[in-house]
Amino acid sequence: MTEITVRVDNKHYHDVKEAVLENINLSLRKDEIVAIVGPSGAGKSTLLNIIGELDTQFDGELTFGANGHEKTIGYMFQSPRLMPWLTVKDNIRLVLKKSDNADINALLKTVGLEGQGQLFPLQLSGGMQRRVALARAFVNHPSILLLDEPFVSLDKPTADRLRMQLLELWKNERPAVMYVTHDLREALSMADRILFLSTEPGTVILEQKITLPRPRTMEDQGVTDLYNELTNRFPDLLAGIV
Amino acid sequence: MTATKSGSWTRTVSLIAFMLLWQLAAMAVNDAILPSPVVVFKNLWIHLTKHDLLLHLGITLYRVAVAFIIAMAVGTLIGLLMGQWRGVDATLDSLLVLALNIPALVTIILCYIWFGLTEVAAILAVAINKIPTVVVTIREGARAVDRELLQVAQAFRLKPLKTLRQIYLPQLYPYLMASARSGLALIWKIVLVVELLGRSNGVGFQLGTFFQFFDIVGILVYTIAFASIILVIEAVLMRPLDRYISRWRT
Numbered sequence: 190m191t192e193i194t195v196r197v198d199n200k201h202y203h204d205v206k207e208a209v210l211e212n213i214n215l216s217l218r219k220d221e222i223v224a225i226v227g228p229s230g231a232g233k234s235t236l237l238n239i240i241g242e243l244d245t246q247f248d249g250e251l252t253f254g255a256n257g258h259e260k261t262i263g264y265m266f267q268s269p270r271l272m273p274w275l276t277v278k279d280n281i282r283l284v285l286k287k288s289d290n291a292d293i294n295a296l297l298k299t300v301g302l303e304g305q306g307q308l309f310p311l312q313l314s315g316g317m318q319r320r321v322a323l324a325r326a327f328v329n330h331p332s333i334l335l336l337d338e339p340f341v342s343l344d345k346p347t348a349d350r351l352r353m354q355l356l357e358l359w360k361n362e363r364p365a366v367m368y369v370t371h372d373l374r375e376a377l378s379m380a381d382r383i384l385f386l387s388t389e390p391g392t393v394i395l396e397q398k399i400t401l402p403r404p405r406t407m408e409d410q411g412v413t414d415l416y417n418e419l420t421n422r423f424p425d426l427l428a429g430i431v
Numbered sequence: 432m433t434a435t436k437s438g439s440w441t442r443t444v445s446l447i448a449f450m451l452l453w454q455l456a457a458m459a460v461n462d463a464i465l466p467s468p469v470v471v472f473k474n475l476w477i478h479l480t481k482h483d484l485l486l487h488l489g490i491t492l493y494r495v496a497v498a499f500i501i502a503m504a505v506g507t508l509i510g511l512l513m514g515q516w517r518g519v520d521a522t523l524d525s526l527l528v529l530a531l532n533i534p535a536l537v538t539i540i541l542c543y544i545w546f547g548l549t550e551v552a553a554i555l556a557v558a559i560n561k562i563p564t565v566v567v568t569i570r571e572g573a574r575a576v577d578r579e580l581l582q583v584a585q586a587f588r589l590k591p592l593k594t595l596r597q598i599y600l601p602q603l604y605p606y607l608m609a610s611a612r613s614g615l616a617l618i619w620k621i622v623l624v625v626e627l628l629g630r631s632n633g634v635g636f637q638l639g640t641f642f643q644f645f646d647i648v649g650i651l652v653y654t655i656a657f658a659s660i661i662l663v664i665e666a667v668l669m670r671p672l673d674r675y676i677s678r679w680r681t
Contacts, residue, residue, distance in 0.1 A: 264586035284587035309679040
């Protein structure tokens with residue numbers, strides 16, 4: 190089932206002449222994780238903002254799902270973006286659609302924050318703050334999950350653990366996921382499909398399906414082989430990415 | 432908890448030290464021009480029990496409260512608008528600078544001339560004096576509101592009222608607190624001037640009378656009485672509120 194179809198003919202910021210995005214046409218289905226890979230400045234976050242309706246100033250069209258079925262969006266930003274004046278629990282409760290607190294405790298348990306709901310974000314480590322943001326993204330059982338380099342600038346073991354937790358949560362209801370990253374290995378370990386974005390103006394220059402079995406890690410032989418194959422076949426294309 | 436306890440201990444000690452210093456200075460000067468705290472507190476009791484100290488205090492407090500509420504409400508509204516929209520800011524900015532620099536005395540005199548020696552004129556004059564400083568502080572607060580956090584509200588489709596109450600306003604609390612605390616101090620000073628110039632009751636009016644009779648003890652009695660009330664408001668209202676609002680800061 191198609192959750193999102195987006196067509197961006199042209200997107201530029203009002204004070205800049207050059208387009209940030211151009212000729213983009215993509216769709217996202219339920220059950221799949223699509224990674225958007227591209228160098229910094231390729232407009233990856235802009236694309237995600239458009240899909241998340243945070244940015245409506247573009248030429249093109251955004252269509253959600255089949256008729257009549259309700260969409261729910263979960264979002265994770267590059268930084269955790271928690272409200273520092275709200276406790277962990279209240280941060281999650283803040284975005285809750287139906288006031289059902291039972292979910293929050295279960296969710297905190299899944300992300301390994303059991304019993305820490307009363308703490309304030311400033312009392313948590315960076316990794317723990319991301320886990321709260323992860324729980325927040327899942328609390329409404331989203332049909333669409335938008336992730337903007339959610340685990341950037343974390344140490345590798347922490348990032349690995351968070352990716353596992355993300356997949357763990359995703360497995361239950363398998364929402365459509367759009368995962369923005371500049372790390373090809375990360376994309377290969379997470380996604381069913383990778384869309385490569387060019388530098389500005391960003392447009393999709395390559396689409397790669399990944400059929401490697403799950404669960405996989407960034408160190409798996411299959412991931413490494415595919416990584417090498419892609420970097421050999423398209424050295425120019427991926428030069429700016431790694 | 433220990434931090435606040437030792438904090439209140441330090442406050443008490445510094446108050447006592449001030450009293451001692453005053454007592455010593457009075458003993459050294461040994462003249463009616465500087466009455467000792469013992470004399471002042473003795474008279475404070477007499478004014479409380481035998482004269483109208485409470486009445487005048489009550490009237491002044493009432494004026495302070497009304498002027499405070501008006502100044503905070505109007506100042507916050509204008510400050511938010513100016514901080515939020517550049518057009519509003521550009522339109523009102525030079526007026527704001529003007530308002531900040533008009534002497535309190537001018538506003539008071541003009542209000543009395545234009546609106547008569549009335550309660551409304553008195554309170555209006557006080558409020559007008561405070562509004563510009565509230566505007567400046569709140570405008571700063573509105574400008575400092577984190578757009579990234581507001582984007583979270585947008586991403587999760589929060590209702591406007593929820594966004595306002597849980598994301599926007601909490602970011603303004605420190606600024607509201609700051610202007611409330613400095614506002615209280617400023618407003619009661621101006622209220623006294625207003626009472627001195629055009630009212631026939633209140634602390635300011637009484638101070639004027641004491642001045643005419645050169646009653647230094649009376650002046651100090653009223654000063655101490657009112658300052659204590661402000662101290663109490665700070666201690667039981669402002670500081671706990673401030674602590675509660677910033678409890679998330681570790």
